[in-house]
Amino acid sequence: LNIEELSIWEDAKQMLLKAKNDGVETAWDRLQQQAPHCKFGESGVCCRICTMGPCRVSKKAPRGVCGADADVIVARNFGRFIAGGAAGHSDHGRDCIEALHAVAHGETKDYTIKDAEKLMRIAKEVGIETEGREPLEVAKDLAADFFENYGTTKGEVSFIVRVPEKRRKIWDKLGITPRGVDREIAEMMHRTHMGCDNDAANTVLHAARTSLADGWAGSMIATEVSDILFGTPTPNKTQVNLGVLKEDHVNILVHGHNPIVSEKIMEAVNDPELIALAKEKGAKGINLAGLCCTGNELMMRHGIPMAGNHLMTELAIVTGAVELIVVDYQCIMPSLVQVGSCYHTKMVTTADKARFTGAEHIKFEIHNGMEQAKKVVRMAIERFPLRDPARVKIPNGPVEVVTGFSNEALLDALGGSLTPLIDAIKAGKIRGAVAIVGCNNPKYKHDYCNLNLAKELIKRDILVIVTGCVTVAAGKAGLLVPDAIDQAGPGLKEICGALGIPPVIHMGSCVDNARILQLCALIADELGVDISDLPVAASSPEWYSEKAAAIGTYAVASGIYTHLGHPPNITGSEVVTNLALSGLDELVGACFLIEPDPFKAAELIDERIKSKRLALGL
Ligand code: BF8
Ligand code: SF4
Structure with a gap:
């Protein structure tokens, strides 16, 4: 593996090198072991729905045992x-x-x-x-x-x-x-x-x-x-990348999705007794950082720093500086248990529906969240003396971000109504808006597409909204601060500059894509049109998960043209592929665009936005 080709980020590359030297296996290694992927599975023509099969259909055998094509x-x-x-x-x-x-x-x-x-x-x-x-x-x-x-x-x-x-x-x-x-x-x-x-x-x-x-x-x-x-998020400042970990502190990572767990951990790390205990153990204090979507939740509402996105989760542990990672559910690589065991990092699970062999289970319930959170934080502190300073390496230089743009906060920034935004769209200063959302996938150079698409779009005076793992990509590149308007086209620069907001706006975690749906609906209502008439699009360049596919599908079904870097496993069917790429346009007024190259994708999304503006008479 050529580390230079795996990620665009310095912190990732440093940790990939460290992983290699420490003998730690990562998702990239396992991708190599899995390649080439099964073509039947990849094109979706393998069926395991009953025991007359499994069946894999092909030109030679075009139907499964039951007759399904x-x-x-x-x-x-x-x-x-x-x-x-x-x-x-x-x-x-x-x-x-x-x-x-x-x-x-x-x-x-x-x-x-x-x-x-x-x-x-x-x-x-x-x-x-x-x-x-x-x-x-x-x-x-x-x-x-x-x-x-x-x-x-x-x-x-x-x-x-x-x-x-x-x-x-x-x-x-x-x-x-x-x-x-x-x-x-x-x-x-x-x-x-x-x-x-x-x-x-x-x-x-x-x-x-x-x-x-x-x-x-x-x-x-x-x-x-x-x-x-x-609490409804309001704009606040914080930092991203692995540099948010602190060498002289007890470091705790929260990973998963539901703020029910991470909110309590956040409260527990501020408990004076626990802070005193951390000091007794030789640490300067307790440092909490987020990963993935629960990280997004804490960052949006409280300005808790983000250590990284999906492909950074293993690498965060490779720093050797993490005492404990506490998870709830979804997108948590099972490998984290093994990576943790290569260092002194403890993994704690909290939900009965998401247990990991080898991790410690501390079940969080609504009536005992605080008590359990304190237990977890105490456990992290106890591990601090076990850290091997010789194996610690934290990449330096965290990057500033501004976050917290709920629709309520956005409306506030606009002075209470959508009119300034709509006027800017009508005047062509903001030509449209694109939500770039979703994941990382080791099949891509980490964050290359997420980031370059965002950069290309803001250059074209297209406002970008980010959620989920794309947030960290945009944040690390310095796009989530008001100063980033210097990288935007003249119209977007003028409007965001006047409002004091970044040209790339962070709206939260993946469930928070619902905020974007609501925003589209509000704008459509204001203009008296359908969502499919708006000069907007969605994109998930490096998606991997079932959830991301559900998001893409509800975006399309809601009338939002949606770009994906690669198709779901559907290419074995002409009917399904044609529906996704064009047929749905006639039915619901939007369809999918598949394009792995972020520069070409920006061009095609721009074309769509142009045609929507034209149809609206703008
Ligand atoms: O729900 S963006 S890798 S963390 S699936 Fe997962 Fe994808 Fe990240 Fe959040 Ni969303
Ligand atoms: Fe069963 Fe039909 Fe699927 Fe084969 S194709 S596994 S027979 S359902």
Whole structure:
């Protein structure tokens, strides 16, 4: 492996070299062992849905034992892929509702309502009586309403009220209005049982419906409830990259997705008794840093620094300076246990649904979050004396970022209404907006596409919004500060300069892509058009996960043209591939663009934005 080719970042390269010298295996090594990948799997034509198979279809054997052809097999695999992603985001949302429910019913002292104004506003929005009522009473009803979003009888999800009229009509006509999160996911599992939905296009439409239940319910509920419980983000400054780790401190990393765990860890590291204990053990203090989406959650709300994104998670441990990594669920490489065991790093799991062999399990529940968090922090402190200073290397030079742009904060920055933003779009100073979201994937040079796409777009006066792992890429390159306007085109520079905001705006974690959906809907409503009429796009250049595919699919089904660096495993079916790349455009007003080169992708996205502006008469 040529380390220079693996990542664009200095901190990553230094740690890749250290990993090599320390004999630590990383995702890049294992990718090499796995290559070349199975072509049947890659094109989606391997079916393992029943024991008459497994079947892998080809020109020579075009149908599985049951008679399913490539189209049916690919569509079923894709449908289940989307269901997996939607389940991840949405089950995270459910855990947030459980916390809200427990708070409302007085079942926990560990969590509270931090943003009562938002609680009342959201409750009112979904039709709950708020006049003259106590916040906790309203919270009971809101939790109950949100729980119902997961069921089967509601008919449509609560946040359907946010969907522009024209979009709702399109969904109704196609029969893809999401009815309930669990219902759509379960129905996808049913449809893809042998002998059920054997029409590829029909299965793909249900995949769209399932993803919409994620975007407009599961993820949206996760975001809104997290704001209610932990505070709605407002702009704040912090730092990113491995340089945020501190040589003379106890270093704790939070990794995963749900702020229910990471918020308590954050409180525990500020506990005076624990800080005193850390000092007793010879450390100057306790340093907390985030990884991946739970890192995004803490960064957005509290300015906790971010150590890295998906491909930095193993490398953060390779610094040898991490006492403990505490995780909840999703995107946590099982390899972290092994990497940790090469140093003194302890891995702690907190959710019964995400245990890792070899890690210590400290179960977090709504009623004991604080107690458990203190246990975890104490455990980290106890490990500080075990650190081998000779094996510690922390890359220096963390980079400043500005974060915290919830829609509420963005509106504030705009002076209370969307008008200045819309005027800037109309005047062509901001030509459009693109959300660059999602992951890393070792099949790409780490963050090369994420970063270059962002840079290319802002040069073209296109506002960029980032979430998830792309946040760290943009942050490390210095794009998340107001000064980055110097890298933007003249129009974007003028507007962002006047507002004092960066040309690349951080909106949070992956469930927070729901904030972007809402923003698009607000702009569409303001203009009296559909979301698909807006000069906007989405992109996930280096995506890897089922969740990212669900996000891409709900973006398209919501009318947002979506770029991916590589296709999902669908290329074995002409029907499914054609639907994704063009057919969906006729049905939902948007489709996917597949382009691995970020410069070409920027050009193609720009073309689309141009055509949308033209159609709007701009
Ligand atoms: O939900 S961006 S690698 S951490 S899947 Fe995972 Fe991808 Fe990162 Fe968050 Ni999102
Ligand atoms: Fe083979 Fe059909 Fe069974 Fe799939 S469902 S494994 S194609 S027989």
